[in-house]
Amino acid sequence: MNVEKTTREICPAGLPPRAPADHSSRSPIWSSVTWPCASPAQADAILGGLESGYAYQRDGHPNADILAEKCRLLHGADHAVVTSSGMSAMALAMLTLLRPGDHVLLSSRLYGKTVSLFTGQGAAWGIVAETVDMSDLEQVAGRIRNNTRMLVCETISNPTLRVIDLAALASVTHSGGARLLVDNTFASPIVCRPLEWGADLVVESMTKIMNGHCDVVMGLLCGRGVAWQAVSAGLACWGMTTSPFACWLCERGLITLHVRAVAACATALEVARRLVGLPHVRHVDYPGLADHPDHAIAVRQFGTAEGARFGHVVTLHLDGDETTVAALMREMHEIEYCTSLGEPVTSISHPASSSHRSLTPGERQSVGVGGGTIRMSVGLESADFIVKTVQNALQRLD
Ligand SMILES: *Cc1c(COP(=O)(O)O)cnc(C)c1O
Secondary structure, X not given: OOOOOOHHHHOXXXXXXXXXXXXXXXXXXXXXXXXXXXXXXXXXXXXXXXXXXXXXXXHOOHHHHHHHHHHHHHHOOOEEEEEOOHHHHHHHHHHHHOOOOOEEEEEOOOOHHHHHHHHHHHHHOOOEEEEEOOXXXXXXXXXXXXXXXXXXXXXXXXXXXXXXXXXXXXXXXXXXXXXXXXXXXXXXXXXXXXXXXXOOEEEEEOOOOOOOOXXXXXXXXXXXXXXXXHHHHHHHHOOOOOXXXXXXXXXXXXXXXXXXXXXXXXXXXXXXXXXXOOOOEEEEEOOOOOOOOOHHHHHHHOOOOOOOOOOOEEEEXXXXXXHHXXXXXXXXXXXXXXXXXXXXXXXXXXXXXXXXXXXXXXXXXXXXXXXXXXXXXXXXXXXXXXXXXXXXXXHOOO
C-alpha cells in the first residue's frame, strides 16, 4: 500500500526553523499542547513541579506565565494565575481555599453569578454562604463565626458603585481569622490595588477593562501571604487553564491598560458631572461626585499624585421605568446596549433586566436598582460626544 510520508518523517525534528522567540518585540504564541521531554525522569520532574519547564499545556504554558507575571506585578502580589474566565478565577478560589463546612460571608452587593457560585454550586459542595452589607463593619464583625474562612466583596459594586473601605474590612476579616477576597473588576489595578490595603486575594474579570478590546474572556486570581500550592495544583486539576491565543491577546490589551483606564476614568468623571441635572435624569451615581455615599472613602483609597480616579462606570437613574429606558435606547444609536463593560467604546446596560434580573423588585430596590436605572461603561470617546449623545436622546423623550 502506498502510504504518504508525514511531514514529520520528511523534516527532522526542529525543522522548519523555530521562531526567533528571544528577539521579537512581542511574545510569540506558543500554541503547542506538548513539549517533548528529554527523559522519563525529566517528565516526572516537570510534571511534579520540581523542575521548571513545560510538558503539557493544561498544566502550564509560556503565554499564561508571561501574562500572569505581568498581572502579579500590576497588583504587587506574591503569586498570580490566569484562568479561563473571571468566574473560573472565583471558582478556583472557592474550590482550592475552602473546604466543605466552611462559612463564607458575601457582600450584599455582588455580581449575580458570584452569588450563584457560592450559594448554589458552593452549597451543593458544603459551603455555607451568607450575605451582609459590607459597608457596615459592625454588622460584618457580628456575623463572623468560628468557621468563617472567607469574605468576598467588590472594590466598586454594580450598579450603584458603592466603594468598600478595604483596609477597615481587611482588619475586621483578619481579626475573625478569615481571608478577604476582593473582586476588583470595576476598578482594575490602575484605580486600586486591594492587596496593598490588606486584602489577601484579588479576582479580576480580565474580560473587561484589563484586556479592554472585547475579544477575550479571561480571569485573574492573585494573592499575598496565601499558600499557593493548592491554587496552582487546583488550576490544572479543575481544568481552568486558558488558551495561549487568549493569553497573547490579553497581553496585547494590557500594554495600553494604563492609558485606556486613566482616560476612561477622567472622561467618566466629566460625563457624570455633566449628566447631573439633565432632563429626565433623577440621580447620577458615581464615586467621584461629592454626593456619593462613599466619596470620602474613594478619594482616600483611589488617590494618586494626580488626584483620585473613580472608575469608568457611571450609573444614572431616569425618571420612569424600563419603557423609558427602551425609548431612550431607540433614540441613542451611537451608544450600544451591551451587558459587558470596559470596552473601547461606550456602552449602556439595564441592570433590572440583565445583571439583576433574578432578584425580586423589592430586592432590586434594596440595592438601588430601579426600572429606570442605566449603567454606562465609559469608553475612549470624548466626554462631549458621550454627553451630547445622551442629551440629544433625552430631549427626544419629551
Ligand atoms: C464580568 C464580571 C465577572 C465575571 O467575569 P467573566 O470573565 O465574565 O467570567 C465577575 N465579577 C464582575 C464584577 C464582573 O463584572
